[in-house]
Amino acid sequence: MNDDTTVLITDIAWSDIELEREILSEIGAKPILAENADADSLSQLAAEHRVRAILTCWANVPGPVIDASGKVRIVSRLGIGLDNIDVAHCTRRGIPVTNVPDYCLTEVVEHALALLFALGRKVAFYHQQTKQGRYDLQAGPALHRLTGQTLGIVGLGAIGRKLAAQAQSLGLRVIAATRRASDPPPGVVLCSLDALLTESDYVSLHVPLNESTQGLIGREQLARMKPTAYLINTARGGIVDSAALAAALQAGQLAGAALDVQQPEPPDLSRPPYNDPRVIVTPHCAFASVESVEELRRRAAGQVVARLSGGIPENVVNPSVLEN
Numbered sequence: 004m005n006d007d008t009t010v011l012i013t014d015i016a017w018s019d020i021e022l023e024r025e026i027l028s029e030i031g032a033k034p035i036l037a038e039n040a041d042a043d044s045l046s047q048l049a050a051e052h053r054v055r056a057i058l059t060c061w062a063n064v065p066g067p068v069i070d071a072s073g074k075v076r077i078v079s080r081l082g083i084g085l086d087n088i089d090v091a092h093c094t095r096r097g098i099p100v101t102n103v104p105d106y107c108l109t110e111v112v113e114h115a116l117a118l119l120f121a122l123g124r125k126v127a128f129y130h131q132q133t134k135q136g137r138y139d140l141q142a143g144p145a146l147h148r149l150t151g152q153t154l155g156i157v158g159l160g161a162i163g164r165k166l167a168a169q170a171q172s173l174g175l176r177v178i179a180a181t182r183r184a185s186d187p188p189p190g191v192v193l194c195s196l197d198a199l200l201t202e203s204d205y206v207s208l209h210v211p212l213n214e215s216t217q218g219l220i221g222r223e224q225l226a227r228m229k230p231t232a233y234l235i236n237t238a239r240g241g242i243v244d245s246a247a248l249a250a251a252l253q254a255g256q257l258a259g260a261a262l263d264v265q266q267p268e269p270p271d272l273s274r275p276p277y278n279d280p281r282v283i284v285t286p287h288c289a290f291a292s293v294e295s296v297e298e299l300r301r302r303a304a305g306q307v308v309a310r311l312s313g314g315i316p317e318n319v320v321n322p323s324v325l326e327n
Contacts, residue, residue, distance in 0.1 A: 007053075008030070008031060008032040008033065008055050008311065009032065009033050009034075009035055009052040009053065009054045009055065010023075010027055010032050010033070010034045010035070010054060010055065010056045010057070010058060010307055011034075011035055011037065011045070011048060011049050011052070011054040011056070011057045011058070012034050012035065012036045012037065012057075012058045012059075013037050013040050013045055013057065013058070013059040013060065013062035013064065013068075014037065014040040014059065014060045014061055014062040015036065015060055015081070016060055016061070016081075016291075016296075017296060017300070020034050020036050022297070022300045022301065022304070023058065023300060023304045026300075026301060026304040026305060026308060027304055027307065027308065029308055030308050030311055030312050032055070032056075032307070032308070032311060034058070035048065035052060035054075037062075040061075040062035040063075042063060042065055042067060042068055045062065045064070045068045045071075046067050046068050046071040047071070049068060049071035049072040049075070050071040050072055052072070053072045053073070053074050054072045054074065054075060055072075055074050055075065055076055055311055056075060056076060056077045056078070056079065056307045056310065056311060057069070057075060057077070057078045057079070058079050058081060058303060058304065058307060059078065059079070059080060059081060059087065059088065060080075060081040060082060061082075061087060061268075062087065063087050064078060064087060064088045064089065065089050065092070066089050066092040069089065069092055069093060069096065069098065070096070075098055076098065076099075076310055076311060077098060077099050077100075077101065077306065077307055077310040077311070077316065078093055078098060078099075078100045078101075079100075079101045079102075079303045079304075079306045079307050079316070080100070080101065080102040080103070080303065081103070081299055081300065081303045082102065082103065082290070082299070083102055083103065083104050083106075083107070083211075083290075084102075084211055084212060084239060085100065085102060085211070085320060086211070086212040086213065086239065086241075088100055090320060090321055093321060093324075094321040094323065094324055097324045098324060099310060099316065099319045099321060099322075099324050099325060100319070100320050100321050101303070101306040101316050101317065101318050101319055101320065102303075102318055102320060103298075103299050103302045103303055103306075103318060104161065104318060105161055106290075106295055106298045106299045106302060107289075107290040107291075107292070107295040107299070108161055108162055108165050109165075109292075109295070110289060110290055110291065110292050110295045111162050111209075111237050111289045111290060112162060112165045112166045112169055114237055114263060114285070114288070114289035115166055115207050115209075115235055115237050115289070116166070116169060116170065116173070118235050118237070118261035118263070118283060118285075119149075119154070119170075119205050119207070119233075119235060119261075120149070121261065121283055122205070122233045122235070122258075122259055122260075122261055122283065123146075123147070123149045123152075123205070123233070124146065124149070125143045125144065125146060127283045128143050128280065128281075129142075129143060131280065144258075149173070149174070149175065150173070150174030150175070151174060151175075151176065152175060152176065152204040152205065153175070153176045153177075153178060153202055153203050153204045153205070154166075154170045154175045154176070154177050154178075154203065154204070154205045154206075154207060155177075155178050155179065155180070155199040155200065155202065155203030155205065155206045155207070156170075156177060156178070156179040156180075156191075156207050156209060157179070157180050157181075157196065157199065157206065157207070157208045157209060157210055157219075158179075158180075158181060158208065158209035158210035158211075158238070159179050159181040159183070159185060159187065159188075159191075159209075160209060160210075162209045163179065163181070163209040164188050166207065166209065167179065167187075167188045167190075167191045168188060171190050171191075175205075177190065177191045177192075178191065178192045178193070178194050178198075178199055178202060178203065179191050179192070179193055179194070179199070180193070180194060180195060180196040180198075180199045181193065182210075182215075196219075196224070197224075197227060200224055200225075200227040200228050201227050201228070201229075203228070203229075203232055204229065204231065204232050204233070205232065205233050205235060206220075206228065206232065206233070206234050206235065207235040207236075207237070208220065208234075208235065208236045208237070208238045208242055208243070209237070209238055210238055210242060211238070211239070212238070212239035212241045212242055216239075216241075216242050217241050217242070218241070218242070218243075218244045219242050219243075220234065220236075220242060220243045220244065220247075220248075221244040221247045222244065222247040222250070222251070225247055225248060225251035225256055225257060226251065226256055228251075228256060228257045229257070229258075230255055230256060230257060230258065231257075231258050232257050232258060233257065233258055233259050233260060233261065234248070234257060234259075234260040234261070235260070235261045236260070236261070236262050236263065236264055237263045237264065237289040238264060239264050239266075240262075240264040240265040240266030240267075240268065240270075241266040243262070245265070245266065245270070245276060248260060248276045249274075249275035249276040249279070252275070252276055252279050252281060252282070253275070258281065259279075259281035259282060259283075260276065260281070260282045260283070261282070261283040261284075261285075262276075262277075262282065262283070262284050262285075263284075263285045263286075263287055263288065263289045264287055264289075265277070265284075265287075268286075268287055269286065270284075272284065302317070305317075306318070
């Protein structure tokens with residue numbers, strides 16, 4: 004590998020790129036971290052350094068960024084979702100796109116369950132009350148036993164299936180809606196999305212964001228939910244129509260929500276639904292743990308190393324490009 008081999012890192016959710024630098028040094032590649040993640044800045048930086056690969060976390064990577072250097076051989080996503088990368092453009096150009104689809108399964112499932120318990124046991128509500136000096140059990144709505152209630156999981160990928168197993172072990176009844184024809188996990192009943200929304204006490208979203216899932220949970224879907232039910236989103240903000248959610252809460256169509264992902268990020272926290280006391284908001288942290296982030300960084304950078312050294316990286320999402 005030439006000493007001038009450069010890898011563009013568009014953005015990071017951690018403090019430095021020393022781990023990426025260490026891994027890329029195995030093949031003599033050098034990373035550069037963009038100061039600005041807008042498309043024009045990324046294109047300019049890619050062209051200036053004639054970058055051979057792109058590592059991206061949350062920044063948008065459209066066609067002009069991919070084409071700017073004329074030498075890009077891989078786009079590696081520091082995460083699971085691919086909605087920020089123009090995968091179709093990469094495929095047309097013969098450029099493999101990779102992700103790390105299983106690095107944070109445990110963390111997302113734990114976070115979804117934590118949000119479910121926080122909603123069901125009114126942890127956030129009572130925390131806010133006591134911090135404001137009000138120590139009163141009667142201040143909150145009635146509490147119900149979680150055991151025996153119904154969790155509806157939308158999407159039965161790796162995260163959805165793991166959540167189903169853990170939720171059942173905690174005594175929850177689990178139903179699921181999935182677009183893929185697959186065998187459900189033991190004890191899980193498959194149903195339509197409409198039936199799931201009507202029947203569930205908790206609805207947890209675990210689908211990718213794409214054209215078919217953008218705004219999947221909107222006005223009509225929220226109207227189907229029980230007025231005592233809760234919505235949990237640890238997937239992508241665009242799956243939920245936030246204006247429709249705010250209106251549904253105002254109308255009493257559901258009891259509350261817990262949102263780890265928003266569109267845009269960060270959202271305006273002074274506006275509904277984010278300022279509603281019935282809504283828990285966390286800052287896109289469901290994926291995060293010391294262990295998961297280190298695994299993510301090592302594997303994503305390793306995919307770049309594999310490609311630039313003539314190997315086949317793991318988790319190529321457009322494998323047809325490798326056939327040429």
